[in-house]
Structure formats: C-alpha cells, structure tokens
Amino acid sequence: MRSAAEHLAQVLALVGPPVPRRVALADALDAVLAVDVRAAGDLPPFDNSAMDGYAVRAADVAEASEGAPVRLALVGESAAGHPWDGVLGAGETVRIMTGAPVPAGADAVVPQELVAAAAGAVLVDAPTPLGRHIRRRAEDARAGDLVVPAGVRLRPRHLAAAAAAGSGELVVMPAPRVAYLATGDELVRPGTPLAPGRIWESNATYLEAALRSLGAVPVDLGTVGDRGEDVRAAVEAADADLVVTTGGASVGDHDPVKEGLAGAGVEFLRVAIQPGKPQGLGVVAGTPVVCLPGNPVAVAVCVELFVGPAVRAMRGIPEPEWEPMRALEPWRCPPGREQVMPVVIEGAASGEDGRQGVGGSSGSAGVRPATSGGSGSHLAARLAAADGLARVRAEADTVEAGDIVAVRRFTV
Numbered sequence: 001m002r003s004a005a006e007h008l009a010q011v012l013a014l015v016g017p018p019v020p021r022r023v024a025l026a027d028a029l030d031a032v033l034a035v036d037v038r039a040a041g042d043l044p045p046f047d048n049s050a051m052d053g054y055a056v057r058a059a060d061v062a063e064a065s066e067g068a069p070v071r072l073a074l075v076g077e078s079a080a081g082h083p084w085d086g087v088l089g090a091g092e093t094v095r096i097m098t099g100a101p102v103p104a105g106a107d108a109v110v111p112q113e114l115v116a117a118a119a120g121a122v123l124v125d126a127p128t129p130l131g132r133h134i135r136r137r138a139e140d141a142r143a144g145d146l147v148v149p150a151g152v153r154l155r156p157r158h159l160a161a162a163a164a165a166g167s168g169e170l171v172v173m174p175a176p177r178v179a180y181l182a183t184g185d186e187l188v189r190p191g192t193p194l195a196p197g198r199i200w201e202s203n204a205t206y207l208e209a210a211l212r213s214l215g216a217v218p219v220d221l222g223t224v225g226d227r228g229e230d231v232r233a234a235v236e237a238a239d240a241d242l243v244v245t246t247g248g249a250s251v252g253d254h255d256p257v258k259e260g261l262a263g264a265g266v267e268f269l270r271v272a273i274q275p276g277k278p279q280g281l282g283v284v285a286g287t288p289v290v291c292l293p294g295n296p297v298a299v300a301v302c303v304e305l306f307v308g309p310a311v312r313a314m315r316g317i318p319e320p321e322w323e324p325m326r327a328l329e330p331w332r333c334p335p336g337r338e339q340v341m342p343v344v345i346e347g348a349a350s351g352e353d354g355r356q357g358v359g360g361s362s363g364s365a366g367v368r369p370a371t372s373g374g375s376g377s378h379l380a381a382r383l384a385a386a387d388g389l390a391r392v393r394a395e396a397d398t399v400e401a402g403d404i405v406a407v408r409r410f411t412v
C-alpha cells in the first residue's frame with residue numbers, strides 16, 4: 001500500500017506548477033497575482049479639490065475678516081471631469097467641485113459653507129492657508145510605484161487599487177478547470193423517487209460545490225452507469241486541467257472506472273488510509289486523472305487530502321497546516337492504515353468560514369468523532385455534523401482520550 005504522503009506527492013507531480021495568464025479585472029477575484037501591479041500614472045493624476053467650494057489664491061484672502069470680507073469675482077466653474085482651462089488671476093475665484101482639477105493660479109479651496117455668494121462674486125471673511133483642501137498630484141502613488149505585489153491573493157480592495165492605478169487586466173494564476181464524473185448504475189438524482197436497490201447520488205453535488213469553493217472551475221461530466229467504455233469516453237472527452245472520478249475503483253465485478261481507465265493510462269492502487277483506500281491515478285489523453293472510491297465520506301476525505309492540495313498547487317496557494325489537538329474521547333482505528341476521521345472540534349474559536357480558530361487556540365481545543373459509528377465511509381449524512389478531519393497514524397489501533405491527533409478544519 002502507498003502512504004498518503006507518497007500518494008499526494010504523486011498527485012502533485014502530475015498537475016505541475018501554475019501557469020500565469022492575463023485576465024480581466026472582473027475575473028481576477030481570489031486568484032494569486034503573478035506579476036506586480038504598478039501605477040500606470042501619478043495618483044491622483046492632477047491636483048484636485050477635496051471639497052465643493054471655491055478655488056482661490058490664498059494671498060488674495062490673507063487679510064479677510066468678518067468686518068472686512070474680501071470680494072472675489074466669479075470667473076468660471078471646474079467640475080469633476082470638466083476642468084476650467086483658464087488661469088486664475090488676482091481677485092478672482094472659480095466655483096469648484098470635489099474631485100475637479102484645481103485651476104492654474106489657484107492654491108487653496110474655500111468650502112462653500114464658509115463663503116457668502118453675491119451676484120457674480122463671492123465674499124470670503126477669513127484667510128485660508130496655502131494648499132488647504134487640495135489633494136496633491138501623486139500623493140497616493142507616483143507613476144511606476146508598486147501598488148499590489150505579486151503573490152497577493154486578490155480581494156476586492158486589491159482589484160480596486162489595481163483599477164485606480166490604471167490596470168484593466170492582471171496576470172494571475174488562473175482558476176484550473178476540474179472535471180468530475182460520478183459512476184454507478186444505482187445512482188438516482190436527489191429529489192426523485194428511489195426504486196429498490198437505488199440510492200440518491202451525492203458525490204457529484206459534493207464535487208461541484210467543493211471544486212467551486214476551492215476556486216476551481218467545475219466541469220460536470222455527468223453520471224455514467226457501470227460501463228467501462230462510457231467512463232473512458234467521458235474522461236477522454238473532458239476539456240479540463242484535471243479529472244476526478246468517483247466510484248468503480250475497487251475490486252468488484254462491476255468497477256467501471258477501473259475497467260475503462262486501467263488500460264488508458266491510470267494505475268489503480270491501494271492508499272494506506274481509511275476511508276479512501278482504492279484509488280487510481282494517471283494521465284488520460286494528456287489530462288491528469290484522479291480516481292476516488294465511491295463512498296461519500298471517502299470522497300470528502302480524498303478531496304481534503306489530494307484534490308484540494310492539487311487545486312491549490314495549480315492556483316499557487318499554500319496548503320493550510322494540520323494542527324495538533326487532543327482527543328476528547330477514545331475511538332478505534334483500522335490496522336495498518338492511517339485513519340482520517342471526521343470530527344467535531346470543541347473549544348476552538350470558529351469562524352463562519354470554518355478556517356479560523358485552528359491556529360493559536362488549538363492548545364485548548366479538542367475533537368470527538370462526528371460519526372458515532374466510527375469512520376464508516378458510507379456515513380454521508382453524518383458528515384454534515386463534522387467540522388474537520390483528524391489524522392491518526394497507521395500504527396495506532398486505538399485513540400485514547402487525551403491523545404494528540406493532527407486536525408484540520410474542512411477547507412471546502
């Protein structure tokens with residue numbers, strides 16, 4: 001049997017490193033930036049007003065007082081997007097709006113609340129300091145300044161900064177396309193009646209959502225029955241960076257994935273984990289293929305252990321750590337395989353997105369199995385109660401209360 005660590009290394013070797021691509025800003029959210037964003041020009045590009053009011057020459061109003069207001073002739077208007085092209089002369093003012101270019105000759109802005117309007121003129125009754133309410137050219141960034149460094153995972157604020165700096169496109173590690181295929185004659189669409197011997201399909205629902213939340217573009221290859229040639233045809237036709245199949249990977253008489261792909265470039269093997277033992281890995285028609293067992297808990301475990309890391313590697317995103325936590329109750333483990341147990345995490349601060357609270361607070365955190373019947377790989381409904389997975393070394397045959405296990409919240 002191959003260890004989980006070795007199998008992960010083999011999966012990662014097949015998918016290879018990320019390939020940067022130029023994308024529109026709108027398509028860059030959550031991608032890792034591959035090339036620095038630099039300001040395409042000075043930001044702001046020109047001196048502009050921070051207030052709605054009047055552009056003045058500070059010297060003109062230096063002697064203004066309530067008893068002796070200064071009268072300035074109103075000679076024009078500068079609005080955002082519509083500059084006033086003249087040069088402000090002595091004794092003149094220009095009506096100005098927030099964001100509008102400050103006219104040549106003006107060196108301060110007086111907010112309109114501090115000015116009395118008169119016919120064709122304004123009265124200013126207090127001095128204003130040089131430069132007051134003027135937002136200076138390049139005070140945010142100079143042309144060529146670094147605005148967003150490569151390596152940042154792009155959030156909305158980074159996209160706003162890039163847009164403000166004049167970038168219409170960004171070079172990012174793009175979202176990989178990951179195709180998924182469910183297999184089995186017994187599968188029926190959830191929400192439709194069950195005939196005898198049938199079950200509701202859940203792996204495709206899981207994979208679509210899991211791939212989406214990993215930041216991949218999911219590609220649905222549908223559900224095929226127990227015919228190897230159908231599996232092979234579907235996988236060969238996939239337009240994707242990676243294909244994931246579920247079911248039909250074991251040693252039964254009707255294991256169509258094994259039947260269809262064993263001669264097409266996929267090696268079927270046993271990985272020393274429970275659940276998730278029978279798997280396949282290879283390249284079909286130039287595309288890496290990961291074949292997972294059909295049991296739904298095994299699929300969730302294998303996504304956390306193998307598919308998630310592969311997608312993150314293709315996106316240039318580091319792998320979240322597994323943290324030591326205490327077992328709060330004893331449980332049994334299978335001999336000779338690393339156990340990957342769905343667990344409820346207690347005593348750790350938990351974020352709504354399920355990604356916080358594992359780090360610093362792990363000292364007081366503990367776990368108990370979410371599936372009271374053990375880590376049965378068919379207990380799909382009980383998986384909903386779990387917060388994450390605990391890994392127990394292959395040599396252990398029991399976990400005792402107080403033992404330390406490696407835990408990670410679900411990443412999908």
Ligand SMILES: Nc1nc2c(c(=O)[nH]1)N[C@H]1C(S)=C(S)[C@@H](COP(=O)(O)OP(=O)(O)OC[C@H]3O[C@@H](n4cnc5c(N)ncnc54)[C@H](O)[C@@H]3O)O[C@H]1N2
Nearest residue numbers: 182184201202203204247248249250255277293294295298
């Ligand atoms: N003689 C042996 N039998 C089995 C072994 C073994 O070593 N020797 N390994 C067992 C283990 S462990 C697993 S895991 C399963 C894996 O079998 P397959 O990969 O061939 O998966 P299937 O038989 O197709 O399905 C297993 C189980 O999951 C249900 N399933 C399948 N697809 C879906 C789906 N899309 N949605 C919901 N449920 C699904 C399926 O009905 C089965 O109940 O093999 C053991 N057997």
Ligand code: MOO
Nearest residue numbers: 275276277298377
């Ligand atoms: O490897 Mo299986 O998922 O234990 O039933």
